[in-house]
Amino acid sequence: xxxxxxxxxxxxxxxxxxxxxxxxDGEPILLIRDGDTVHAYSADCPHAGAPLExxxxxxxxxxxxxxxxxxxxxxxxxxxxxxxVALDRYPVVVAGDDVMLTPEKLPRPVRNAxxxxxxxxxxxxxxxxxxxxxxxxxxxxxGRLTLIGAEPHAPYDRTALSKFVPSGEMSAADVPxxxxxxxLARHDVERxxxxxxxxxxxxxxxxxxxxxxxxxxxxxxxxGSIPKQPPIPGVELGGVHVLRSLDDAAALVDAIGDDAAxxxxxxxxxxxxxxxxxxxxRKRGTPVTxxxxxxxxxxxxxxxxxxxxxxxxxxxxxxxxxxxxxxxxLEGDEGNVHEVMLENGEHVEADLVLxxxxxxxxxxxxxxxxxxxxxxxxxxxxxxxxxxxxxAGDIAAFTLHEDQEPLRIEHWRxxxxxxxxxxxxxxxxxxxxxxxxxxxxxxxGKRFEYLGHASEWDEIVMDGELDRQQFVALxxxxxxxxxxxxxxxxxxxxxxxxxxxxxxxxxxxxxxxxGASCLAQ
Numbered sequence: 001x002x003x004x005x006x007x008x009x010x011x012x013x014x015x016x017x018x019x020x021x022x023x024x025d026g027e028p029i030l031l032i033r034d035g036d037t038v039h040a041y042s043a044d045c046p047h048a049g050a051p052l053e054x055x056x057x058x059x060x061x062x063x064x065x066x067x068x069x070x071x072x073x074x075x076x077x078x079x080x081x082x083x084x085v086a087l088d089r090y091p092v093v094v095a096g097d098d099v100m101l102t103p104e105k106l107p108r109p110v111r112n113a114x115x116x117x118x119x120x121x122x123x124x125x126x127x128x129x130x131x132x133x134x135x136x137x138x139x140x141x142x143g144r145l146t147l148i149g150a151e152p153h154a155p156y157d158r159t160a161l162s163k164f165v166p167s168g169e170m171s172a173a174d175v176p177x178x179x180x181x182x183x184l185a186r187h188d189v190e191r192x193x194x195x196x197x198x199x200x201x202x203x204x205x206x207x208x209x210x211x212x213x214x215x216x217x218x219x220x221x222x223x224g225s226i227p228k229q230p231p232i233p234g235v236e237l238g239g240v241h242v243l244r245s246l247d248d249a250a251a252l253v254d255a256i257g258d259d260a261a262x263x264x265x266x267x268x269x270x271x272x273x274x275x276x277x278x279x280x281x282r283k284r285g286t287p288v289t290x291x292x293x294x295x296x297x298x299x300x301x302x303x304x305x306x307x308x309x310x311x312x313x314x315x316x317x318x319x320x321x322x323x324x325x326x327x328x329x330l331e332g333d334e335g336n337v338h339e340v341m342l343e344n345g346e347h348v349e350a351d352l353v354l355x356x357x358x359x360x361x362x363x364x365x366x367x368x369x370x371x372x373x374x375x376x377x378x379x380x381x382x383x384x385x386x387x388x389x390x391x392a393g394d395i396a397a398f399t400l401h402e403d404q405e406p407l408r409i410e411h412w413r414x415x416x417x418x419x420x421x422x423x424x425x426x427x428x429x430x431x432x433x434x435x436x437x438x439x440x441x442x443x444x445g446k447r448f449e450y451l452g453h454a455s456e457w458d459e460i461v462m463d464g465e466l467d468r469q470q471f472v473a474l475x476x477x478x479x480x481x482x483x484x485x486x487x488x489x490x491x492x493x494x495x496x497x498x499x500x501x502x503x504x505x506x507x508x509x510x511x512x513x514x515g516a517s518c519l520a521q
């Protein structure tokens with residue numbers, strides 16, 4: 001029996017600059033006025049469930065408040081990650097001033113393989129790999145598509161590993177997948193769980209550690225990074241952990257055990273992974289000491305004033321620091337770590353040590369392609385590294401601004417942005433990477449957002465209260481906004497990230513902060 005249309009709103013009451021959430025038969029639905037037309041979509045972001053009406057509508061784009069996923073107002077299609085699938089659509093009719101909606105989702109096409117050629121391969125089953133597969137099918141690629149990854153798990157949300165798993169808020173088994181469990185099968189994506197021993201770029205051939213090989217027509221290299229193991233005596237002891245994979249997170253939680261308050265943890269390095277994990281562990285009452293050669297955490301990324309705020313936030317919540325300290329060795333008892341010895345002679349007792357000492361590009365298996373000294377893969381603006389080969393994510397050295405040298409940005413969402421551009425170009429487009437880098441970090445219940453990328457700046461303009469973690473900080477170079485750090489300002493950062501995609505001045509950014517809607521194009 002067909003479902004009857006319901007009157008859900010009045011056209012005259014809907015604003016063109018703000019989405020409206022309504023409930024229909026218990027389903028949250030987003031209404032968006034576009035002239036005399038109204039579009040209706042699922043109201044929560046498919047990535048993490050953020051309420052989309054709390055984000056922004058800018059220049060035909062719906063921008064998620066939490067992680068800045070972006071959708072097309074007219075179609076609901078994905079324009080920017082981290083969401084990888086389009087918004088569900090509902091049929092709408094405007095009759096006079098009445099907005100009539102039928103609460104039955106319109107079907108979305110399922111695009112799968114129609115031929116075995118050409119053969120595209122995605123090497124790396126993380127954020128970039130998942131985004132590439134979704135984009136290739138979205139763009140109509142109908143050939144054979146293979147996704148290769150060493151982990152047995154389907155692509156998952158790696159950001160949860162340091163933010164929520166160590167605190168017990170989320171179990172390792174509950175870390176959400178990036179795509180629905182049956183998505184790969186429904187879209188004819190072949191999944192190979194194996195380690196790649198050698199990638200012969202000129203021959204377009206992949207050799208596996210277990211033997212066997214696979215040839216391809218075009219490939220995307222998206223293998224991410226591997227944790228650096230510092231040359232410290234004792235680093236091989238039991239109880240020394242890294243945190244990169246789902247299995248790493250599970251092992252860390254298991255090692256801490258049920259009596260978290262009695263397990264002393266030393267974290268080497270004041271990286272984002274290190275301090276996010278420190279925050280998560282303190283939620284369980286775990287004694288945490290962070291040992292770092294830096295004087296102020298995150299000073300390089302955000303400046304000393306913001307870095308000092310992060311330090312104070314952690315200290316207020318019980319994290320102990322040893323700044324400007326170097327580790328001499330890890331000392332053990334019966335094969336397990338027992339303490340960290342510093343070069344100044346101080347001893348830090350530890351039942352468990354987490355290495356937060358950085359990562360390196362996972363490209364040691366690549367042959368026939370010049371690499372940077374650190375293992376990075378140089379790509380052009382279309383993310384192409386060589387004939388038949390593209391690269392995305394942590395490994396990709398790309399030009400963010402025309403007047404700058406190629407750089408690598410190790411952000412999860414940037415990897416997905418890269419992958420979308422690469423996949424579109426693998427399907428015949430000629431797109432250039434022009435996205436605004438974005439990441440978020442989570443400390444003691446506070447979500448900090450970072451937009452853009454600033455290697456240097458002339459001035460930082462602060463709006464709000466930094467020490468209360470309610471602020472927007474504009475990083476300016478030649479009076480242009482090159483980066484933004486913010487906390488509890490999600491709607492403003494949604495509008496700012498749209499403006500930054502075209503370049504935004506100090507004056508226009510301040511206008512947005514003070515309540516202006518999206519800037520004119």
